[in-house]
Amino acid sequence: MQTTLNGRSFEVPGEWRQDSLLQVLREAAGLVGAKYGCGAGQCGACTVLLDGEPVRSCLLPVAAAQGRRVETVEGL
Numbered sequence: 431m432q433t434t435l436n437g438r439s440f441e442v443p444g445e446w447r448q449d450s451l452l453q454v455l456r457e458a459a460g461l462v463g464a465k466y467g468c469g470a471g472q473c474g475a476c477t478v479l480l481d482g483e484p485v486r487s488c489l490l491p492v493a494a495a496q497g498r499r500v501e502t503v504e505g506l
Contacts, residue, residue: 433495435459436505442492451495452476452487455502463503478502 431442435455446458455461455478464487467475471486478487479501480494 431493431496433497434499436461436501440500447492449492450488451478451485451490451492451500454492455487455500461502461504 431447433440433442440459442454443458446454452464452466455464456466464478465475466488467473469488471489474486476486476488477484479485479499480490481498482501
């Protein structure tokens with residue numbers, strides 16, 4: 431699965447394809463700017479931009495980012 435992460439092509443490793451976008455960003459990509467907070471999308475600590483729109487990455491399956499642009503605080 432391919433996505434664009436902070437302006438660069440990123441291939442999501444197979445073992446991470448069932449996880450949340452937040453888990454993939456932190457564990458597979460090593461980008462720790464988005465934080466785990468409440469786990470319910472209420473606090474905003476995990477917010478990233480998906481095609482320019484803010485989303486809560488703790489609630490979003492990584493599959494929803496396929497072929498889309500993801501921008502984290504590290505990419506701003």
